[in-house]
Amino acid sequence: MDKSIFDIMRIFKKRWKIILAFTLAISVGIFLMTIIFIKPQYEATTKMFIGKDTNLSEGYDSNDINLYQQLSKTYSELIESRNTIISAIELAGIDKSPEEVSKNLNVFSMEGTQIIKISYRSEDPEDTFNFINSISDEFIQRAAYLIPNVNIQVLENAIYPEKSVSPNIPLTIVISVFMGMIIGIGVSTLFEMIDSTYKGKDQLEEEFRIPVIGEIPKFREDKKS
Template sequence: MEEQVISLSEIFEALKKRWIMIVAITLTATIISGVISFFVIDPVYEASTKVFIGKEESDDAAYNSSDINMYQQLLQTYAQAIKTKDLVNRAISGLSYDELEASSVVDALTVNPISSTQILEIKYKSKDAEEAKDVLKGITDEFIVTAKELVPNGNVRVIEEVELPENPVSPNKKMNIAIAFLLGLMVSVGLVFLLEYLDNTYKNKDQLEKELGIPVLGAIPDIESI
C-alpha cells in the first residue's frame, strides 16, 4: 500500500479553512487563563531573610577552617530546628494572627542552607504581605534565642532584615497567560488535523485523481436552485 504524503499546501489549506476555530479556541484559553490569574487566584507574598551562623563574637580563640566546617554542617541542624512546631508556636504566640496554626506555618516555611557558606536563607509565604513579614520576623527572633540554647558558644546574626514584600510571587500572570495561549494554539491546530483526518470526502478532481490514480472524465456542476 502506497504511503500517503501530505504536502505543505494541504496543511496550509486545512489551517486556512478552519482558522476561525483556531483563533476562537486560542483566544478562549488565553482569556480564561487571564481571568483566573487576575481575579480568581489569590496572590501569594513571600518574605525572606538571611542569618549568619558562626562563633561567639566574644570568643578570643582563632577562627580556623575546622570551625567553618563545623558551622557549615550545623546549618542542617538549624534548618530542621527552625521548622519545628514548638519553635513556630512560640514565634506566633505573640502575634495578632489568631487564625494561624503552627502546622500551616511550617508548611509555608522554607529554610535553605546556602551551599559552602555559613548562611541560612529563611522564607515564608502568605496571602497577606504584612503577615508574611511579621511571622518570618517572629520565627527569626525565636530561632536566634533557640540557637543560643542549642549551641551556647554559637553566634546567629541576621545579615538581611525581613522586609515587607511588595509584589506577589504567585500567580505568575504573564507565564500563565503565555502557557494558556500556546496550549490553546496546539489544541486547536491538533483538532484541525483530527477533523481533516476524519473527513474522507474528496474536495476537488485533483485530490480524487491523486487518491485513486485514475483521470476524472467529467464533473457535475453545482447548480444553485432558482
C-alpha cells in the same frame, strides 16, 4: 517543502477561525479563573549567618568552617520545628495553625556556606512580613540557649512584600494562549479527518493512483443588479 507542511498550512488557512476562537476563549477563561479563584501570595525572605562567637580569641580554621556548615543543617531543623513555629505565630499575632504555616515555610541551608535562608509565603503581606521577623527572632533566642558561643547574625533583613509573587500573570497568559492554539489546531485537524471530501487533484491522484486529466474551475456567478 515536505507535503505534511502543506497540509498543516492548508488546515491553518481553512480553519483559522476555529483556531483563533479556541485560543481567545481558553486564554480569557484561564485568565479569569486565575484572577477570580487563585488568591495572590506574598513572600518575604531573610538570611542568617552562623559563625564563631566574636568574643572568642581563637581564629577561624577549616575545621571551624566545616563545623558551622554542619551546624547550619541542625539549625534549619530547629527553625522548622513545631515549637519554634508555634512561638513565632504567637509572637507575630497571626491567625494560622502550625500546619498551615509549616506548608508555606521554607528553610534552606545553603550548601558550602554558613548561611541559612528562610522564606515564608501567605495571602497577607503584613502577616508574611511579621512572621518572617518573628521566626528569625525566635530562632536566634532558641539557638543561643541550645548551643552557646555561636554567633548568629541577620545577614539580610526581610523586605516588606509590596507585590505578590504568585500567580504569575504573564506566564499564565503565555501558557493559556499556547494551550488554546494547541487545542484549536487539534480540533481543526479532527474536523479535517472527519471530512471525507477530496480537496484537490493531488489527493485524487494519490488515492486512486491515476492521473487527473482536467479540472473544473471554481467560479462564482456575479449577481445581477
